Amino acid sequence: MSTAHTVLETFLGALQGTVSVLLTFLAGYIVARRGTVDQATIKHISNLCTSLFLPSLLVVQMGPELTASSLARYWIIPLWGLATTVLAHLVGWAGQRLFGLKHWTIVACGRPNSNALPLLLLQSLEATGVLELLSADGENVAETLRRAQSLLLLNAVVQQVLTFQFAPAVLLLDDGHSKPLPDALRPGPGRLLPIVQDEERVGLLGDQEDDERDEDAVGGNGIGDALIPIAEIPDMHWPKPIAPLAKPVKLVWSYMSAPLIGAIIAFILGMIPPLHREFLVKGGIFYASITQSAKNLGGIFIALQTFSVGAELGLVPSSNPGYFQTIWVLLVRFIVMPALGLLFVWATAGRGLYVHDPLVWFLLVLIPAGPSAMLLMNVAAMVNIDQGPIAGYLTVAYLLSPLMAIVCSLGLTIVQTAEQR
Secondary structure, three states: OOHHHHHHHHHHHHHHHHHHHHHHHHHHHHHHHOOOOOHHHHHHHHHHHHHHHHHHHHHHHHHHHOOHHHHHHHOHHHHHHHHHHHHHHHHHHHHHHHHOOOOHHHHHHHOEOOOHHHHHHHHHHHHHOHHHHHOOOOOOHHHHHHHHHHHHHHHHHHHHHHHHOOHHHHHHHHHOOOOOOOHHHOOEOOEOOOOEOOOOOOOOOOOOOOHHHHHHHOOOOOOHHHEOOOOEOOOOOOOHHHHHHHHHHHHHHOOOOHHHHHHHHHHHHHHOHHHHHHHHOOOOOOHHHHHHHHHHHHHHHHHHHHHHHHHHHHHOOOOOOOHHHHHHHHHHHHHHHHHHHHHHHHHHOOOOOOOOOHHHHHHHHHOOOOOEOOHHHHHHHHOOOOOHHHHHHHHHHHHOHHHHHHHHHHHHHHHHHHHOO
């Protein structure tokens, strides 16, 4: 088969995959616009995705790969996710400073959708046969998909934690001045970290259903569904011998969340051989019961979350985000960052700097590319700035998501070139 034919076949397969993602997204958007679902319904769906489906997916997908040997093999994935996220935010900051853009463009440039969108895209690439080109020797396409999903989830956790540390403070600058977050949004002893719910649902808290408490928690600003209500840790009386541990424990607990706890459980099960054998290997005592139930629940997350992304955009009134701002962010997300990923893989893959694995090389291209994460709109609601322009930009960005077919086809071409070195 000629190289040109392979590239065309790859492009068409990737295009089908990206269109399937877009159609899933549009289904949620249309259903919301027709009034079939309302904000409360989408809130409950999002709560389930964050507190149950995503942690289950993290355990069953990340756990098998979180062994000492796997971490030594795949260290480049989280490191590359961290590096590209930092760099993309710096590019966004440079654009904001040079062109006088709104500060939300910094986060929009810096944070790609690193979870639901690429996970669903990989499923589509499996269905179209493209993923077979990335399978290792002796590995079937289903095993390749599972390995790819686990590596993407590992990267997503790293990117999410980084972004949530400063995104609220950056968006607050769009008020025209810097101001402190409300008391309820500050981490500290006795409070859970105020992480908002990313539509990718690696947001780091579980929701609460009481909207009035939600509103009170942010000083009565009516933020409501956009952030996860803060929960007080019970005022426990620590025995004197361990009293000095009280503050450190409360501080650590303030950063806990359902997805993060799921990642920790996956790490524990993966790293401890007896637990790994009994929970994560077929034939283990708990595999057919506990692990299988977690697999059933985790399988719901990917498509359902993409659907709810579209629904939430359909429910938020959008406004003109500004042509230049939109074009700038789209250039960064669909051209600059994919070009960086392609250049990095072309320059480093197959040269002994990290693992010789076509799947890993392809993911290194995919990780920094694609539309902005949906957390942008929710962080805007959390800090009480206008969501309209952000919703308008995100609608355009996700309608352009089929452009990822070009990134996928170029990425696979470079991967095949690197394999021949």
